[in-house]
Amino acid sequence: MSNTQHLTIGSPKPVFPDDGILKLYSMRFCPYAHRVHLVLDAKKIPYHAIYINLRDKPEWFSLVSSSTKVPALELVKEQGNPVLIESLIICDYLDEKYPEVPLYPKDLLKKAQEKILIERFGQFINAFYYLLLHDNPEQLVDTDHYAGLVVYEEELKRRCTKFFGGDSPGMLDYMMWPWCERFDSLKYTFEQKFELSPERFPTLIKWRDLMIQDHAVKCFYLDGQTHAKYMNSRRSGQADYNMLYNEAKRVKLG
Amino acid sequence: MSNTQHLTIGSPKPVFPDDGILKLYSMRFCPYAHRVHLVLDAKKIPYHAIYINLRDKPEWFSLVSSSTKVPALELVKEQGNPVLIESLIICDYLDEKYPEVPLYPKDLLKKAQEKILIERFGQFINAFYYLLLHDNPEQLVDTDHYAGLVVYEEELKRRCTKFFGGDSPGMLDYMMWPWCERFDSLKYTFEQKFELSPERFPTLIKWRDLMIQDHAVKCFYLDGQTHAKYMNSRRSGQADYNMLYNEAKRVKLG
Structure with a gap:
């Protein structure tokens, strides 16, 4: 869970090797982003997940995706690194592009x-x-x-x-x-x-x-209790994006 | 325009020959239904248009489409006469089913x-x-x-x-x-x-x-003035679905 730190204002843009692997901009508790994680994992497509603090987004994120929404999927192999948004559009794209594990009926x-x-x-x-x-x-x-x-x-x-x-x-x-x-x-x-x-x-x-x-x-x-904890933080107006990250850190230090 | 009478409470269900031709349930001024008309016409797919009074729907319409929404496309050639709803889903279906005039880029x-x-x-x-x-x-x-x-x-x-x-x-x-x-x-x-x-x-x-x-x-x-006339009737709370039908009848009688 140590990879679920959410990048925020001032966070540098993460640098990845030039490995052609898809980049998914996500938020750990966003159900729409969750959809894309599920499809990528179901099809066993490797990807880098980059978690974004949706309240205080890193400055560079608007350059990656002009909509500044998650989920956003960056197709690093395509010319100009285009970015797809909208969970259903991304999932339909992945299903057509990676047809090995088809998720829709053929009919x-x-x-x-x-x-x-x-x-x-x-x-x-x-x-x-x-x-x-x-x-x-x-x-x-x-x-x-x-x-x-x-x-x-x-x-x-x-x-x-x-x-x-x-x-x-x-x-x-x-x-x-x-x-x-x-x-x-x-x-x-x-x-x-x-x-x-x-x-x-x-x-x-x-x-x-x-x-x-x-x-x-x-x-x-994530189990119901964990989701509830995040939702309660959100309901109180202080969505605790890094909840899992901080917990993992505490466990590590403890 | 004489075919644009909108069926309402008490209207009998129209009977068509067993010709296998698609049936589109529509409303003459509905922009979402308009989308489906455009795709059918662009692909030169024949269809029967059946116009529905959306305020006072005919009793049988809920048996055709449980959602009672338009546009609804009845696939009369398929077993059980299934009905598709949602303009974008219908249009995407038509594009895949009738690929002769493709409307999406191949890429x-x-x-x-x-x-x-x-x-x-x-x-x-x-x-x-x-x-x-x-x-x-x-x-x-x-x-x-x-x-x-x-x-x-x-x-x-x-x-x-x-x-x-x-x-x-x-x-x-x-x-x-x-x-x-x-x-x-x-x-x-x-x-x-x-x-x-x-x-x-x-x-x-x-x-x-x-x-x-x-x-x-x-x-x-339809030109802007005609759309405006319908919209004004809708804004007044009395959407005049049969506006074109009645105008055509008047012209005929005149």
């Missing part, structure tokens, strides 16, 4: 249907943030649908496969996962018991337990 | 960059709606950037091509066009003079004039 209709389900998951994402920012748990658990999560329960049950992608996770699994991983943190933040009901979500609960064992998910996994 | 990096520019155009779309709903022209023309339109001026100038797609319009051209066509309506709705300044936007002005001559654009084109 074009099924692929489009997968993209619709990814898009629709935005409803859950919005409800998730609304909850974190407004302390309104009703928004998320309204009518026991968990903001549309029931659609995914039904869909996976219908497919009768371990993952949405079949025997292994596909693009939909990975695009949903960052928020599903963080779902487990809510019980540490709110008094209300945030647990998926085993009666209502038996398929998604099995899916979650399988996802946690997936190689790519393991590579970037 | 995967350039394709991803085109998608980023399509995504980024959302800023302009948001400002456009903000203006229409809040009567706040400053939002759109702020700092003379026209809500990010200057990015597209610079980009097209840099490319030195007629269209973003090169010698003919590509996906970016068509995904931007519905709002660019409607831009010309603002001068009829607001007192402030909404014109692209020839000093600041010479490239986009040339582009607009070329786009208007494109076959696919012509197929679905």
Whole structure:
């Protein structure tokens, strides 16, 4: 975890060998950046991760990516070191560019249907943030649908496969996962018991337990308590980007 | 224009011959649906257009598309008549499924960059709606950037091509066009003079004039005054979906 220091105002731009390896600008707790880590790890594409303090960004970051957003993927092998932004666009690019472990169905209709389900998951994402920012748990658990999560329960049950992608996770699994991983943190933040009901979500609960064992998910996994700790720092207005880095340092020194 | 009657509560579901032709559920003035019309027409894919009154939708529409949104594309040749939603997902599907007139660059990096520019155009779309709903022209023309339109001026100038797609319009051209066509309506709705300044936007002005001559654009084109008439009806809370249909009927009867 010692590599998760977030660069900030005054931090020099990190220098890497001229090794042609992709550079991913990220933030350790950003779920959108998490998506790109998952796809890179699922496809076993090597990359350098560079973590950015999003409150006080290093001066040079606006020269790397004019949007100054993360995730941003720098394609160091391409002329002019172009930078891609937007998690879904980056992930779709990686899937086409590195087709060895395909994450979408080959069938074009099924692929489009997968993209619709990814898009629709935005409803859950919005409800998730609304909850974190407004302390309104009703928004998320309204009518026991968990903001549309029931659609995914039904869909996976219908497919009768371990993952949405079949025997292994596909693009939909990975695009949903960052928020599903963080779902487990809510019980540490709110008094209300945030647990998926085993009666209502038996398929998604099995899916979650399988996802946690997936190689790519393991590579970037944090438990609910750790996510809660970061989220609480963010809710207090002082997002503690270097939480993991500082903890690792303390352990090392201790 | 007699085919632009919008089906509503009580309208029977239209019956088409079993001809395998795509069915596009649309609304004549919806810019997102407009995108799909453009791509279908650019690729010369035949389709049946079915216009939906979005305020009072026909009862059967929720059975066609559970989202009850337009655009919705029914793939009548596929088993179970699946329906795709979301303009960008539909357009990307059509581009892959009907590759004869490719609308994206072949190069995967350039394709991803085109998608980023399509995504980024959302800023302009948001400002456009903000203006229409809040009567706040400053939002759109702020700092003379026209809500990010200057990015597209610079980009097209840099490319030195007629269209973003090169010698003919590509996906970016068509995904931007519905709002660019409607831009010309603002001068009829607001007192402030909404014109692209020839000093600041010479490239986009040339582009607009070329786009208007494109076959696919012509197929679905409405002039600024007509768009303004519809928009005013929408702003008054009584969107006049059948405006064109009723006008055509009056002309016929007259």
